[in-house]
Amino acid sequence: MKKDGVKLFVDGKRLDGRELDELRPIKMEVGVLKRADGSAYLEWGENKIIAACYGPREVHPRHMEEADKAIVRVRYNMAPFSVPDRKRPGPDRRSHEISKVTKEALESVVLTHLYPKTVVDVFIEVLQANAGTRCAGITAAALAMADAGIPMRDLISSCAAGKIEGKVAVDMMGAEDNFGDADLPLAISPQKKEVTLLQMDGNFTRKEFEEAFNMAMKGCLDVYEIQKQALLKKYEV
Amino acid sequence: MKKDGVKLFVDGKRLDGRELDELRPIKMEVGVLKRADGSAYLEWGENKIIAACYGPREVHPRHMEEADKAIVRVRYNMAPFSVPDRKRPGPDRRSHEISKVTKEALESVVLTHLYPKTVVDVFIEVLQANAGTRCAGITAAALAMADAGIPMRDLISSCAAGKIEGKVAVDMMGAEDNFGDADLPLAISPQKKEVTLLQMDGNFTRKEFEEAFNMAMKGCLDVYEIQKQALLKKYEV
Amino acid sequence: MKKDGVKLFVDGKRLDGRELDELRPIKMEVGVLKRADGSAYLEWGENKIIAACYGPREVHPRHMEEADKAIVRVRYNMAPFSVPDRKRPGPDRRSHEISKVTKEALESVVLTHLYPKTVVDVFIEVLQANAGTRCAGITAAALAMADAGIPMRDLISSCAAGKIEGKVAVDMMGAEDNFGDADLPLAISPQKKEVTLLQMDGNFTRKEFEEAFNMAMKGCLDVYEIQKQALLKKYEV
Amino acid sequence: MLGVIADIKKDYIKKLLEEGKRLDGRGLDDYRPIEIKKDLYATAEGSALVSLGSTQVAVGVKMILGEPYSDMPNRGVLTTSAELGPLASPTFESGPPRPPAIELARVVDRGIRESGSIDTEKLCIVEGEQVWIVFLDIHVLDYDGNLFDASTLACISALLDAKMPKVEDGKAIYGERSGSLPIVDTPISTTYAKLGSAIAVDPHLEEEQVLDARLTITTTKKGEICAMQKGEGGAFTAEEVLNTIDRGIEKAKELRKLL
Amino acid sequence: MLGVIADIKKDYIKKLLEEGKRLDGRGLDDYRPIEIKKDLYATAEGSALVSLGSTQVAVGVKMILGEPYSDMPNRGVLTTSAELGPLASPTFESGPPRPPAIELARVVDRGIRESGSIDTEKLCIVEGEQVWIVFLDIHVLDYDGNLFDASTLACISALLDAKMPKVEDGKAIYGERSGSLPIVDTPISTTYAKLGSAIAVDPHLEEEQVLDARLTITTTKKGEICAMQKGEGGAFTAEEVLNTIDRGIEKAKELRKLL
């Protein structure tokens, strides 16, 4: 995946002018859809993502329901026009994997025992993509769940760190993701600071990993603050 | 879809010698299949179509059944050899749309409340196609339903009109459909003269539309007479 | 499917040195998998096949269950790397047909009335293929069923015969299958000597057919002896 | 909704409509508030997000180079798809497009195609060999009724917004743009719901759930009809069809001003 | 049919058969009335509709130009498909071909292929580059038993009916014809049902529903065997297999006269 000869730093700054530990601009808004029980719209750098939550509701097909708790289902989907090369509609292998790890990242904070035999359905639509859509999607999904009033013991906040030209950096954008050396997306429950999503690919020494891990953790906590503001804003009016 | 330079009139007559308001030859026969509850075979110009009706019968899958009425399902299908370029088996997007509008054209006359929790299944197979298969299919389907003894408050009769070389004409055949200016398939319940299917594509002024609409309506009523004869013939013997 | 100019005999012997009525070397072992209720591994010439049996167990989907007996289901599958040209994962038309005739070959000896509303599931995986995989698969499947303790009134043993360069021969290997004149796979219940699978393609006179049929029948009985030894070996230890 | 409650609701909406009133206070010829946002998704060649009341439809235009159809060697190709994903409604399901999504895409496509909206000859690079394939992807975000009109508006807006990629040595350079798409007509779709004897434009969700029949009329700049689609199990009289067309032709002129 | 009634019916049919009688009055070696109509569907290169009692099977031959298989560069390609659509029986369902349809297509295909029925070398246009692909599409219209024999009859009839399109500049001209397909053998399939100790030809639907096992034998003009298929869960003795083959070889000679 790596290519040589692509410069990722200009005058000591990243291509978009950021410092190594600086997040891209992030905007969040909850309650953007009428039909969904909860929803959120999120812009994170050049990513534009909408998430919806339905539930707790009856499970179809019925055989998936669990007698003693709610199940959580997640569908991560990219619009065909969300990437430079048109994506064929429908989930590919990457989408299936992201849906799976996103579900696993979100379900630990849901008080599933309160609503046995039901499902909490979470839908994430990527309308414009530019690296980091899984972290952005998880972040938006957690907001949509909170907006839907799903009882949760904590929020989930997500952010990645990586390595570009040998330097550990937070929240990589497109070119950094394409030509970088490593990527470490993380999601945490921000109050307990527990890790609910962790994936990694590329190349880290043990020391670099720890540095990137801490940077991603810090990023998650920054994201958490923005999430809280978005939720507060809803109740301000 | 239009092409220039193709002549659709020769000596003031249409390519197959018809007048503007003249239907192609139509033959109908009911009760042509043993296994189906009702069936009909129809030749309409160069179209050859067979339709079958099963029901009212149990609904599978069960979750589709409705507590207070029968549902109507329609499957329009083309045999691979029914068109000059072999069609891959199975429904394409066009077939799905025709199945949907055909169902909607037929269901209004069915006394669905008499058979709650059942389904009336209608299957239309196009064996040879030459423009106008959806009208021909609806017409054959209505016969198959009547042959099956499905209680209906009226029959359904169908016919199209269109515009070729700027002139409004009824019941276009292949070349007219390919190189014509507009197409308006219609289905009606012939006793009440109510419109149960109407689609249009191409280009009509308001005035042309009304002319074509009246011509298609007249065509439907002509088709109705042939349908009645086919049903009578069954009981003659 | 036939090609000219390929020699299938060298110095009066077949390409792998066998006589016309000689089977390839066969090895069988039962109980090779932990999770399956019964299993068998089989090497037959260059074929390597594993079979598993689960059941009698509950039927999913439920509507397939039969009120008065167990059903038998078979899935024959080839690993992508089991043939020189990589096979796309998932069943093709050939696999579907083999699954169907294998099921029909096996089910006659199962005492299905003992376990109403259940299913006996048989899975055959071809890991390396070299002609005769359906016979090898049936043979392995019967062992897996016996290993699972499925109550059966007899075993099932399978072997093919065919015609190569005009001569009737048993158990054709790859090149013989590709360039031979006829193929006749057979499966029998060896105690009663009844035919439970028979397929044929190629060209046989009535006389050649009988010769090949008898040769395949003899092959099945030889296979039966090896099956019995494999089952005995399991209880030896 | 099932049984008795659905019937009561249907009767109530029908009575209202027959008195010329609607649940949300509109008249029979009033659209809900319409908002059109363009140039939203930078990864698309053109994009638009249309709100029709609470209904929200996003559309993206993608262009790729490909081969023309053999019977139209000097024309670009238009391909329209619609996704009614589970995000937009509790009744939508994941999976390949079902008949309602296919019908939506095909009706919108016919309006654009038959109006001659895109001058497809200008999308030819090398006759018989290379033309632009224009993908129109309709992505429904919130389904509160009348997807036909919202989607046609969003599609034509996205087409008007689209910038063509440059072509160099037979390859598309997505980073650089060579002008707008050749859009020569702006078809507008108007959809009417019939319930009892009343016919109302722009049905919202609660009306769609109980309507007898639906009629969509798409008209060109000149006021000519380029596509129509009747939907659902009910029926129209001939007079109703002709009256509704007259209403649709007039209403389209108003809507076109929003582009 | 379930349980007791099915058992009673099976016992009755079995008793009849073992006495050499059948529900519809035929003898064990009698076919139902056979009707073959050809040249029915003008969009196909060749077509036939075969009735076997109430069973009806339509077959169309379509020919398109394509590439040969790399190991047979100078031969045309035969592709056989079967659709058991829901029109033909209350037990058939829509959707991709299930194992019974696949088995039907493959058994019919083997009969035609292995008999050398089509001289595929004559379907080569340019060796290694362009040959005729012959599609045989089996479309079952009414299923009243014994699809194997009806389909093989319909396929070989449609092949005999087929006219090859002309080829000009490597393109097929479907409007003009350049003679018949090179058909050099006419395989005939005969199918027998075993129930108890009786074995009867051409099982109708009620016999198929209760039979123990089925045996299909396809033979060439010369009376040689080119394809066989045993079906269903029951078994045949060796003697039964050999006797049934003898009956099939004789019966095929009669059927071939109908072509």
Added chain:
Amino acid sequence: MLGVIADIKKDYIKKLLEEGKRLDGRGLDDYRPIEIKKDLYATAEGSALVSLGSTQVAVGVKMILGEPYSDMPNRGVLTTSAELGPLASPTFESGPPRPPAIELARVVDRGIRESGSIDTEKLCIVEGEQVWIVFLDIHVLDYDGNLFDASTLACISALLDAKMPKVEDGKAIYGERSGSLPIVDTPISTTYAKLGSAIAVDPHLEEEQVLDARLTITTTKKGEICAMQKGEGGAFTAEEVLNTIDRGIEKAKELRKLL
């Protein structure tokens, strides 16, 4: 397992693990017995069968000539698939790969790809035109837990076993071989299960059924990390993540000796 019995079992396994013990007598850092067999399937370019306790995974390497990706014109292509067929477990079903199989294939693939294990530049035949496509097919035969580690071991073993077909005139000659695949690193995956406060390597099936969360760490020869994947609904503390990585890096060194 449902309800009460599952809870009791989970509590029991958790209590054991928190005392540093396991159902099968292993310590928290012990793998089950590992056996690697290579060169098993002659139809594959390379193959291996790995047993991890009762878990058995077969892997075959197939190589075919094809086109490179346009952004990496001088590199071969790696494609990894996994089938969790119904043979291997009563809970696996037939059909296209479901998310667990997709995740397995993708995590194994990332370990191999990101470690630079295969020198893909050496798989280029003609830059921009023809390269080797390497298919790694993971075929699970017996599922008794920890497929990630078994599959990575089987994949890297099969790659080490693989012999490249000869290429003549742009065609692959599968009968002749031209040397081994250019394997320059041997990534090893180590998977840990967390239950309560305990974290144990190589979970067997009964542990997998009750674990809170899973962590897989894949490391290179040099001891650097090239892939990680957390799984299931539970969570890890930061400290647990870092400690588990240290354990995984050490453990991988032991496992690599088995290759």
